[in-house]
Amino acid sequence: MNIYSIIRKNNKFNFAMCIVMTFIINLAQIFTAYILKEFTDIATSERYDRIPNFIIFIILCLSLYFIGNTVYVFFRNRFVKKANMQYKNYYFSKIMNQGMEAENPEKMSQYLSGLVVDMETIESNLIVGDISIFNQSILLVLGLGTMLYLSIPLTIVILVSALLPLFISGLFNNKMPILEKNKSDNSASLTALLSDLLSGYGTIKSYKIEKEVTDIFDEENNEFEDSKKHLYTGRALLNFSMNFSEILISVIVCATGLYLVYLGMITFGTAVASIQLLNYVTGPAGNLGGLLANRKAAFALVEKMQKSIDETNEVKEISQINHYNFDNAHIVMNNVGYKYDESEFEISGVTADFDMGKHYAIIGSSGSGKSSLFKLIMGRYKNYTGSISINNTKLSDMNLEDVYDNIAYIQQSTFIFNDTIVNNVSLYKDFDKEYMDSVLKSTGVDKLIDERGEGYMCGVNGANLSGGEKQRIAIARALLRKPKILLLDEATSALDKESTDSIMNMILNRKDIISISIMHKLSDEVLGRFDSTLLMDNGKLLGEGKIEELLSDKNITKALLRNIAMN
Helix, strand or coil: CCHHHHHCCCCHHHHHHHHHHHHHHHHHHHHHHHHHHHHHHHHHHCCHHHHHHHHHHHHHHHHHHHHHHHHHHHHHHHHHHHHHHHHHHHHHHHHHCCCHHHCCHHHHHHHHHHHHHHHHHHHHHHHHHHHHHHHHHHHHHHHHHHHHHHCHHHHHHHHHHHHHHHHHHHHHHCHHHHHHHHHHHHHHHHHHHHHHHHHCHHHHHHCCCHHHHHHHHHHHHHHHHHHHHHHHHHHHHHHHHHHHHHHHHHHHHHHHHHHHHHHCCCCHHHHHHHHHHHHHHHHHHHHHHHHHHHHHHHHHHHHHHHHHHHHCCCCCCHHHCCCCCCCCCEEEEEEEEECCCCCCCCEEEEEEEEECCCEEEEEECCCCCHHHHHHHHCCCCCCCEEEEEECCEEHHHCCHHHHHHHEEEECCCCCCCCCEHHHHHHCCCCCCHHHHHHHHHHCCHHHHHHHHCCCCECCHHHCCCCHHHHHHHHHHHHHHCCCCEEEEECCCCCCCHHHHHHHHHHHHCCCCCEEEEECCCCCHHHHHHCCEEEEEECCEEEEEECHHHHHHCCCCCHHHHHHHHHC
């Protein structure tokens, strides 16, 4: 989508008013040169009868400048606010519409950098920068027009001299976007590393690797600061070159003006006015070069953000939304294999059926592929072999929005918003109060609300809750949406054994869902209630059936199975 269609949507009037007011302000500034001319000519010619008109003209200029600036500030602030909001809202909505493959730290750090760190550059160099480009262009045209009116020869000298700052800015035009992008890339890398290290603070302290981690951070931080230094050096060189060229032009114009006065071609007042107007020609000429270079750099950041979005953009055709019937869901996995990269398969040759009204347990050692199996069923992984279908429709052909409406995936750790317990369960949607109360009671969340109060804030990512309390909220959150397929990935690991058995028995009593559970803390009685148990090992399905059947299979080591299932 074109950046201008984002930032100027319903914002064109504010932008237009900024340009109109810029014209009025610049016109008032140009008039100051004419005031200097009149003042000098009156003084040298002793035409004091012109003073009343001269005073009226000064009052007009000051009024224009005051009114123009006041109105300009009002509409500029409105334009910038709306442009910033629309830009960030647009890309945040695009992030929220990404496929599940966007859920990785590297992508998240890119999005964070794009919407927070890069936003300052985009605002100053693109959103505000475009107004500045119009401002400087108008000032340049008005300045040149007035100079041509006063003295054509002097204007020609200024035009030739003005080529110098344009040439200098051209030298920096291609370099600045590269330096800006390098700083942005290093900022994203540092943000990702910092987030990772702070998340692992407990591990760092317990293993006493503070020095090693600090060294890693120092190296990444050094690269980031280096990229900033190169960018700031480039900006400083650009500004120095522009300022030097403006001083050089001023010297040339002053000398030329004095020479023309000596020849009697212009009055002394015209020479003074022309020197004043020089600031409104060389200044904009030099500024435009820098503004255009910075604008190009800002576009590079916008393109970087768009590219990051496009890499994981999940195209959804309206025709694909068929609203499949999940009421009698039947999941079939046929010879499914998956691997992250060119390494060995994480899951290999898995074939399994899951029927409506039945409940399945998946057991296996850590790294055996249990969680990856869930993510495949959720449609999070695309590049798998074999096939996965729901009611004879391939998962790859289904619209994932429809899938997510009918599948609830409860993970061991769940995200909690800094809001009330009820809002964290309902996730800001309205539900029948009687039904919601029953869900809160069945998961034990009602007791938590009674203890803490309805207005109790959970804290950032549930900082004010225990692990078990978070898991109760996560389970209630899932059940509230009446899913047809319920995936539980160590969803009760932080609960005591009694609470775990109670919640699992409640789920196992339901005949209107398919439940698939990765569990460890289960009693023999609860484990025996599952319709089927699947044993995973090294990405392969070793066995499937009632727990009693698996235990009686001589090909499966009973001790290993017990250790996996009952710990």
